[in-house]
Amino acid sequence: MATIKDVARLAEVSVATVSRVLNGNGYVHKETKDRVAKAIQQLNYRPNDVARSLFKGRSKMIALFVPDIMNPFFPELARAVEDTAKQKDYTFVLCNTDDDPEKEIAYIDALRQKSLDGIVVVSSTMSGDYVKNVDIPVIALDRILHEDLSSVTVNNREGARQAVEHLKKQGCTRIAHIAGPEHISNAKQRMNGYLDAVQQEEWFKFSYIEQGEYRFESAKEAAQSLLERHPEIDGLFVANDLMGVGALKGAEAMKVSVPEELSIIAFDGITLGETTTPTLTTMAQPIYTIGSRAAEMLIQQIEQADQGTQVEEFEVELIERESTKRRQNDDET
Amino acid sequence: MATIKDVARLAEVSVATVSRVLNGNGYVHKETKDRVAKAIQQLNYRPNDVARSLFKGRSKMIALFVPDIMNPFFPELARAVEDTAKQKDYTFVLCNTDDDPEKEIAYIDALRQKSLDGIVVVSSTMSGDYVKNVDIPVIALDRILHEDLSSVTVNNREGARQAVEHLKKQGCTRIAHIAGPEHISNAKQRMNGYLDAVQQEEWFKFSYIEQGEYRFESAKEAAQSLLERHPEIDGLFVANDLMGVGALKGAEAMKVSVPEELSIIAFDGITLGETTTPTLTTMAQPIYTIGSRAAEMLIQQIEQADQGTQVEEFEVELIERESTKRRQNDDET
DNA sequence: TCGGTTTATGTAACCCGTTACACATATAGT
DNA sequence: ACTATATGTGTAACGGGTTACATAAACCGA
Missing domain, CATH: 1.10.260.40 (lambda repressor-like DNA-binding domains)
Known part of the structure; x- marks a missing residue:
């Protein structure tokens, strides 16, 4: 050369x-x-960019940390961050952390040796204190890591509340919830949104909440156990779409027909929900937008260190599909 | 520092x-x-790895080129390549090419400036002649780009033949095919495998083959048009799972019940096929294995330039799920 | 005891850009 | 005519490692 x-x-x-x-x-x-x-x-x-990087101490590379790219929520996020990076002439590095803090730290160490310029992080396990001491910009995405770390998220609590309201409007009178892992901020917020909507109801019981992992199988089991314990429930709000699909399968296994006997609504808006039968009603996050915005914020912080902590929260939007349907005993005509 | x-x-x-x-x-x-x-x-x-890279002319980074990480076939591949890279102390760069040769070339240019050490490529649009002149190791994955370029693929033709044989064994007597884009090597091979199995049959007509894109919607439409034109078909081999799921939806829209009236088998073995109703029977590729193997071969070629073109082909395996079922008019008891 | 290895360590060139600084000329203002 | 400023270009230090080469002491066998 x-x-x-x-x-x-x-x-x-x-x-x-x-x-x-x-x-x-x-x-x-x-x-x-x-x-x-x-x-x-x-x-x-x-x-030669390497020579440039050596002199400047900058590499024009950013990384995205996700728990596992095989989880169908993350590819769209990855695509968004990569597109934005490319557009601004940054190289995109992808890291699967498996929600393991040791792996996260090992990645950060290795990448700092390569003069990586910044990181977009989807994590609930990384210690906020540790991140604060990382000497390059970090943006938390989808989950909050530390209150004074810049982040891009959605309004999980309000979105969850709206999801439950939607079930009510469809005529559901016993609404249960399959929650995500409590150490994940958005799972907790979504559960709070559920509670906001149901805690006043005289029918509400805490046993209507079943905890699971953000995984298909886990939700399938949770749904079955819930339907077993509470055959009276006619509405189900599931913490995310992947689990929502599991719940759909759980109901199918229990011979509970959706949406005739049970309405299911989930959260995220991933395409997986369009391919099930019935298709899955969901509170859709603007996934591409938040990924792209996080990357933009990151690059902005890289290129002009001034701005302090930025926190942005986006709205979620109801996408009504087949898994929720108006009941006959509906009070609105 | x-x-x-x-x-x-x-x-x-x-x-x-x-x-x-x-x-x-x-x-x-x-x-x-x-x-x-x-x-x-x-x-x-x-x-400081940058200083090292400058001196050595090596960066300990490899890239994976995929058309679009949002296509559910690629996340597992990406995960496999990333895991292998990490294990060998390489940093993993992900590039979405959108099957656009200009983007592919732009990526290669940009990455060569960063002393990228090698590339695993899933592509059908990149010019084989161009790739041959890239001065770093390149491994083709899932699709063949040029005969004397190292590659890791599966036995598409034989797998496709087996898929059709499976339909026959289940009692199907009119088997159609939804093919992938003909410029993609594996789509062509799968079609050939289909032909191997049906061309001798007296019922076979070329109009039993419908061409589509490797996309959900495209396959849905193809299935509908096929079922419209040929209501007699009782078996369908679809070029990949994503399209297979589309075909499932197409049949649903046409009120053709699967598997009672129509058996569907596809190809790839992605998890998406487990979440549909009915679940999708498929010829599963060892996706993680081929990704991981491609990365290993790449790193081997990086670290000791000697070995020439290596070509590895893996077997596919039938995963029987709900979308294929034994017919009543089955001749085997 | 002497030449030949083996062991141990330092000096400086090199990888390939960027930029501070020096220097020279041109143009402008008074 | 005489600074002051703008324009144009080169030299060399610098970023942070690696390694060829030089040098020297220790060790070894004859």
């Missing part, structure tokens, strides 16, 4: 002049510039 | 000695080594 010296030699100038042409700074005579440009062209010269 | 000079100063040795300790090469007196190790410890020193 040609180096800047080769270009300088061919154009009969110094490397400094070539560098000036390359970066468009300093004074360069028009004719000189043309000569250099021609030499660059002839040699098909591309500056 | 501490540098090698700081360590050298603290340990009262030269930077060369520190470097020797770091890399475990050259002669270093035991006591000196301990002193250096202690200094490294004290300063929490981590060598």
Whole structure:
């Protein structure tokens, strides 16, 4: 590969002049510039980013930490962050953390050695105190890690409340909840939203809440156990779509038909919910938007260190599909 | 951040000695080594990989090119490549190419400037001649790009044949095919496998083949049009699972019940097929294995340039689920 | 005791850019 | 005509490692 010296030699100038042409700074005579440009062209010269990074202490690389890219919520997020990174000329590094704090720290160590410029993190296990001491910008996405760390999330609590309200409007009178892991901030917020909507109801019991993992199987079992214990429930709010699909399968296994006997609504808005039978009603997050916004915020913080903690919260939106349906005993005509 | 000079100063040795300790090469007196190790410890020193890369011309980074990580076939592949990369101390870069050759070339250019060490490529659009002139190792995965480029794939043709045989064994007597895009090598091979199994049958007509994109919607439409034109078909082999799920929906829309009236089998073995109703029978690729193997081959080629073109083909395996079922007019008792 | 290895360590060049600084010429203002 | 400023270009230090080469002491066999 040609180096800047080769270009300088061919154009009969110094490397400094070539560098000036390359970066468009300093004074360069028009004719000189043309000569250099021609030499660059002839040699098909591309500056070595590693040398640049060494000098600048910057690599133009950002990373996204997700628990596991195989979880269908994350590919769209990854796509959004990657698109934004590419558009701003950053290279995109993907890390699967398995929600393991040791892996997270190992990744950060390894990436800092490569002068990584910043990280978008989806995590509930990383210690907030640790993150605060990382010397590069970090943006929390989808889950909150530490109150004074910049983050991009959605209004989980209000969205969850609306989900339950939707079930009520469809005529459900006994609404249960399959919750996500309590150490994950959004799972907790969604449960609170559920409680906001049902705690006043005279029929409400705490045993209407079943805890599970953010996984398909876990939700299937949770749904079965819930339906077993409480055959009277006719509405179910599930903490996320992946679990929602599990719940659908759990109901199917219990021979409870959805939506005729049981309405199910979940949360996230991933495409998986469009392929089930029945399709899954959900409170959709603007997944691409939040991923893209997090990447933008990150790059902004990288390129001008000034701004302090930024917190952005987006709205979720009801997408009504087949798993919720108006009951016959509906009081609105 | 501490540098090698700081360590050298603290340990009262030269930077060369520190470097020797770091890399475990050259002669270093035991006591000196301990002193250096202690200094490294004290300063929490981590060598700067960028400086290393500059000198070595290697970055310990590999990339995976996929058309779009949002396509549910790719996350598992990405996970496999990332796991393998991490295990061998490589950083993992993910690139979405959208099957656009210009993007692919732009990525390669950008990454070569960062001294990227190698690429695992899932692509059908990249020019094989272009790839051959890339000066770093490239492994083709899932699709073949050029005959003398190393690749990891599965036995698509034979797998497809087996899929159709399975339908026959279940009692299907009119078997159609929804094919993938013909410029994608595996789609073509799967179609050939279908033809191997049906071309001799007296009922076979070329209009039993419907071409589509590797997308959900496209397959749904294809299935509907096929069922409209040929209400007699009782078996359907679909080129991949994503399309298979589309076909399931197409049949549902046409009020054709699966598997009672129509058996559907697809190809890939992605988890999406487990969440539909009915669940989707498929010829499963060992997705994680091929991804992981491709990454291993790549790293091997990076670390010892000798070996020539390596081609590995894995077997696919039938996973029988609900979308195929034995017919009553079955001739085997 | 002497030349030949083996062991141990340091000096400096190198990887390839960027930029501070020096220097020279041109243009402008008074 | 004489500074002051703008324009144009080169030299060399720098970023942080690695390693070829030089040097020197210790060890070894004859």
